[in-house]
Amino acid sequence: MVIGTLYALMALGLSLIFGVLKLVNFAHGESMMVGGYLYYFLATSFIVHLLGLPLVVALAATVPVLFFFGFILEQTFLRPAYNRQTARYDEYVILVTFTLGIFLQNLALPLFGPYNRQAPAIFKGRIRIGDLIIAGDRLTGAVVAFAVIVVLFIFLYRTYWGKGLRAVSQNPEAAASLGINVPRMRSMAFGIGISLTGIAGALLGQIFLVNPVMGVPFAVKAFVIVVLGGMGSIKGTIVGAFILAVVESFGSILLPDPTRALAYKDAYGLLLLIVTLMFRPQGLFGEKVRRA
Amino acid sequence: MKRLPAFGLLVLAILFPLFYKDYWLYVAVIGLYYALLSSSWSMLAGQVGIISFAHAAFAAVGAYTSAILVIRLQIPIAVGILLGACAAAGFGYLIGALTLRMRGPYLALTTLGFAEIFRIFLTAEYDLTRGSYGLQVPLMFAGNKILIYYTGLGLLVMTLWVLYLILDSKIGLFLQAMREDEDGAATRGVNTVYYRLYAFVITSAFAGLAGGFYAHVVGLVSPRMALISEMGLILAMSIFGGLESLLGAALGAIVLQGLTEYLRTFEEWRLAVFGALVLFTLRFSPEGILPKLYELANAMFHRRSQPVKAGSR
Numbered sequence: 096m097v098i099g100t101l102y103a104l105m106a107l108g109l110s111l112i113f114g115v116l117k118l119v120n121f122a123h124g125e126s127m128m129v130g131g132y133l134y135y136f137l138a139t140s141f142i143v144h145l146l147g148l149p150l151v152v153a154l155a156a157t158v159p160v161l162f163f164f165g166f167i168l169e170q171t172f173l174r175p176a177y178n179r180q181t182a183r184y185d186e187y188v189i190l191v192t193f194t195l196g197i198f199l200q201n202l203a204l205p206l207f208g209p210y211n212r213q214a215p216a217i218f219k220g221r222i223r224i225g226d227l228i229i230a231g232d233r234l235t236g237a238v239v240a241f242a243v244i245v246v247l248f249i250f251l252y253r254t255y256w257g258k259g260l261r262a263v264s265q266n267p268e269a270a271a272s273l274g275i276n277v278p279r280m281r282s283m284a285f286g287i288g289i290s291l292t293g294i295a296g297a298l299l300g301q302i303f304l305v306n307p308v309m310g311v312p313f314a315v316k317a318f319v320i321v322v323l324g325g326m327g328s329i330k331g332t333i334v335g336a337f338i339l340a341v342v343e344s345f346g347s348i349l350l351p352d353p354t355r356a357l358a359y360k361d362a363y364g365l366l367l368l369i370v371t372l373m374f375r376p377q378g379l380f381g382e383k384v385r386r387a
Numbered sequence: 388m389k390r391l392p393a394f395g396l397l398v399l400a401i402l403f404p405l406f407y408k409d410y411w412l413y414v415a416v417i418g419l420y421y422a423l424l425s426s427s428w429s430m431l432a433g434q435v436g437i438i439s440f441a442h443a444a445f446a447a448v449g450a451y452t453s454a455i456l457v458i459r460l461q462i463p464i465a466v467g468i469l470l471g472a473c474a475a476a477g478f479g480y481l482i483g484a485l486t487l488r489m490r491g492p493y494l495a496l497t498t499l500g501f502a503e504i505f506r507i508f509l510t511a512e513y514d515l516t517r518g519s520y521g522l523q524v525p526l527m528f529a530g531n532k533i534l535i536y537y538t539g540l541g542l543l544v545m546t547l548w549v550l551y552l553i554l555d556s557k558i559g560l561f562l563q564a565m566r567e568d569e570d571g572a573a574t575r576g577v578n579t580v581y582y583r584l585y586a587f588v589i590t591s592a593f594a595g596l597a598g599g600f601y602a603h604v605v606g607l608v609s610p611r612m613a614l615i616s617e618m619g620l621i622l623a624m625s626i627f628g629g630l631e632s633l634l635g636a637a638l639g640a641i642v643l644q645g646l647t648e649y650l651r652t653f654e655e656w657r658l659a660v661f662g663a664l665v666l667f668t669l670r671f672s673p674e675g676i677l678p679k680l681y682e683l684a685n686a687m688f689h690r691r692s693q694p695v696k697a698g699s700r
Contacts, residue, residue: 113492121495171670172669172670185492186432186436189438189495190438190622190626190669193619193622194619194622194623195662196619197616197622197623197658198665200616201616201658201659202662204659205656311615315499322496362507365507366504368496369485369501369504372496372497
């Protein structure tokens with residue numbers, strides 16, 4: 096359940112971006128990595144220590160930075176493709192986001208070095224619930240992730256902006272004709288998507304380690320989840336996250352050889368991805384997309 | 388007239404070993420490997436409009452097939468490489484058939500998934516592949532660099548020739564029509580299912596060929612060949628050289644590979660630089676940097692005449 100909640104959070108960013116911008120962000124893992132480093136540096140920076148601020152503040156501070164980062168990225172690289180109304184929008188954005196990922200990853204490598212860093216945990220220690228012992232960092236991750244997801248739902252379903260985002264996601268032309276600023280919504284969706292992903296990265300950085308390629312395995316998982324749940328469907332994403340968490344933990348019991356089982360753990364998810372794409376490309380909860 | 392620059396380049400390439408020995412010759416050979424990969428990839432991405440992230444994995448299929456066959460069965464290296472290409476073509480057929488109905492991001496994700504599964508398989512099946520240590524492979528021509536260089540050059544010329552032959556034929560027209568509008572092409576009687584598969588098989592075969600060649604040049608095959616960052620490199624080279632120009636993509640690979648060696652001192656920064664370069668290219672000159680430069684040079688050369696639109700293919 097703990098891992099499932101975190102999976103859900105990191106996949107939601109991807110899903111939201113797909114829903115509104117109709118693109119798969121291939122720089123997803125790297126966005127996560129950026130979030131992880133951001134939190135690491137904020138949490139270890141002297142300002143936080145000097146003022147004795149709780150680390151939650153550092154976590155909260157990553158959000159606006161990441162939002163801004165995503166917002167700018169969309170404006171620089173994705174907006175022109177959208178404005179040009181190119182027939183080959185799909186291909187262009189795949190190439191751009193993929194390259195962006197490669198760029199960020201290889202920028203982080205010389206800047207921060209290839210070694211691991213342990214991001215300081217917000218809550219140390221363990222909690223015992225019955226026979227179950229949960230490490231503090233994982234619990235924090237799950238609680239914060241859950242809180243963020245709740246906030247996201249309130250935002251999407253109770254505010255004007257949220258309504259706008261959902262409208263653009265469903266039908267951009269109609270939304271535009273009703274006076275919604277579609278380009279603005281697209282930038283915003285990308286910003287929010289990157290922030291969600293980044294927080295997930297910051298939380299995962301406390302549990303695992305922060306390094307330039309930390310996001311890659313999680314990005315692959317996020318792709319699986321989003322496809323499984325249906326591209327752009329928020330509820331589907333959450334269900335997909337829990338399915339993947341279960342499949343992974345049961346899948347690794349399936350093979351007798353432990354080293355091999357560990358290596359193939361990621362392969363199960365990918366297999367799930369390919370099978371879903373083949374037999375039910377719209378996912379479990381996705382709407383059938385009209386073929387253009 | 389349009390072929391003149393290409394022939395000039397060929398002559399330069401043939402004369403290259405006269406001026407450069409050992410180290411730079413080796414660099415050039417690796418450049419040729421990437422040129423094979425990126426020209427066949429740009430055929431798939433630029434001409435047919437299928438963005439596949441499995442190209443590096445296909446190269447690894449070719450490399451491992453050839454390596455294992457040569458080591459276990461002692462068959463000649465040339466036969467091994469050819470069989471590697473066949474194996475890659477087979478995988479290409481499989482992936483092509485699986486992804487027939489997919490478009491854009493879905494296709495990209497599936498191929499990415501396949502590439503990763505294959506890499507995990509290579510790392511995990513230690514008995515067959517010796518995992519991440521890689522396989523030691525016998526060298527081609529007992530490591531004679533000049534012969535290897537000419538073989539690589541021959542392969543590249545042959546690849547480009549075959550690909551251009553395909554593009555110049557009716558099939559090329561079909562493929563490009565599918566890129567612009569797949570449904571439109573289908574209603575006009577193009578057998579899109581058949582040609583999509585065809586494109587996948589051909590380009591994978593060339594990737595496998597490149598992989599086999601690489602295996603016997605470097606003498607070591609490892610799962611690193613199928614890494615996503617390897618794919619990123621191919622992509623960077625193709626885009627830099629011009630995604631819609633096969634020759635441009637091949638040149639882009641050689642130029643970037645040369646640049647890589649030149650920038651050895653900045654080792655860890657270079658992929659970041661490449662990334663930035665490609666982002667810049669995509670943003671400001673999506674048809675590639677090299678065709679643009681060529682156009683500029685042409686315009687300066689014939690100041691009076693209209694600048695020729697170069698590298699449109």
